[in-house]
Each structure stands twice: as structure tokens, then as C-alpha cells.
Amino acid sequence: MGLKKRLVREYERFEMVNRQIDEIKRERADLIKTSESSDVEMVRQLLELRGIGPNSAWLYVMEFFGWREFRNRREVGALAGLTPTPHQSGDDAWERGISKAGNRYIRSMAIQIAWAWLRWQPESKLSRWYQERFGNGSPRLRRIGIVALARKLLIDLWRYLQDGVIPEGAELKA
Incomplete structure (x- = not known):
């Protein structure tokens, strides 16, 4: 496997993790706004x-x-x-x-x-x-x-x- 393919794969993994983090932050912000606990x-x-x-x-x-x-x-x-x-x-x-x-x-x-x-x-x-x-x-x-x-x-x-x-x-x- 070439270096370019590995870099592309790692970049895609990085982007996926960033999307997941953003989603968790949005969920937490919604919880802070709406939850009564x-x-x-x-x-x-x-x-x-x-x-x-x-x-x-x-x-x-x-x-x-x-x-x-x-x-x-x-x-x-x-x-x-x-x-x-x-x-x-x-x-x-x-x-x-x-x-x-x-x-x-x-x-x-x-x-x-x-x-x-x-x-x-x-x-x-x-x-x-x-x-x-x-x-x-x-x-x-x-x-x-x-x-x-x-x-x-x-x-x-x-x-x-x-x-x-x-x-x-x-x-x-x-």
C-alpha cells in the first residue's frame, strides 16, 4: 500500500472522528438546554x-x-x-x-x-x-x-x- 493511500485513509478517519465529536457536542448542548435533571x-x-x-x-x-x-x-x-x-x-x-x-x-x-x-x-x-x-x-x-x-x-x-x-x-x- 502506498503512502498516498495510507494518508488518504488516515485523513478520512480523522474527518470521521471530528464529525463524531461534533455530534456529541451538539447532543450535549441540546441536553444542557432541555434536560431538567x-x-x-x-x-x-x-x-x-x-x-x-x-x-x-x-x-x-x-x-x-x-x-x-x-x-x-x-x-x-x-x-x-x-x-x-x-x-x-x-x-x-x-x-x-x-x-x-x-x-x-x-x-x-x-x-x-x-x-x-x-x-x-x-x-x-x-x-x-x-x-x-x-x-x-x-x-x-x-x-x-x-x-x-x-x-x-x-x-x-x-x-x-x-x-x-x-x-x-x-x-x-x-
């Missing part, structure tokens, strides 16, 4: 915030918020694997990096949403906290800070879904 209602609620898109809202609800009731903010951070890991040696005690014990997709999405939050919600309390604390730091320090922001934002989004408390200073979509 509590999970989809939470997706719609997250979509009201600037900086949160359909992919992240869907993942947060279907993989994290929709199937579990959290009692407190510690449970939220721990399930996402965004809590610090304590370490002790003798009389010394310090915190290492994050535990990474939770859902890696949620953790990854939380960090992506945290970067988007800084862009789309620059006047929010969380964005101001990040800028004051990490804004002028080195790239390494900013990456450490974005993980802290991701945890704080995840907790604020949980409060928003549970109690309707909009994160302080956050803007809703027009």
Missing part, C-alpha cells in the same frame, strides 16, 4: 460564570459535584488531590507538594480553569489574591500559586452550586 441544572449554573465553558462545567458536574455530597471544603480539596502533603521528621514538620490522591482529570481541569479565571475574572477576590501574592513572582512561584488558586476556586464553585453564593467579585455572563 439536577446534574444538568448544576452545569447550567456553572455556565453562568464568565470563564467557565461547557467542557469544564460538564466535567466538574459529571465527574465531581454531581455524584457526591461534600460536608466541608476539606473534602472538596482532598477529592481533587489539591491538598498539601504533610511531612514530619523528628521535631521538624513541613508541607510537601499536593497529594495528587484524587481525580487527575478534575485536578487538571481545575488548574486550566484557574488560569482562565485570572483572564476572565480579573476583578474577583481570588484573582486579586493571586496577583498580590504570586503576580510578580518567578514562573515557578506562579505555577505553585495557580495550584493554590485552583483549590480555592474549586471550593468557591462548590459553595456556588450548594448554596448559590457567587464567588466574591465574580462576574456573570451577560
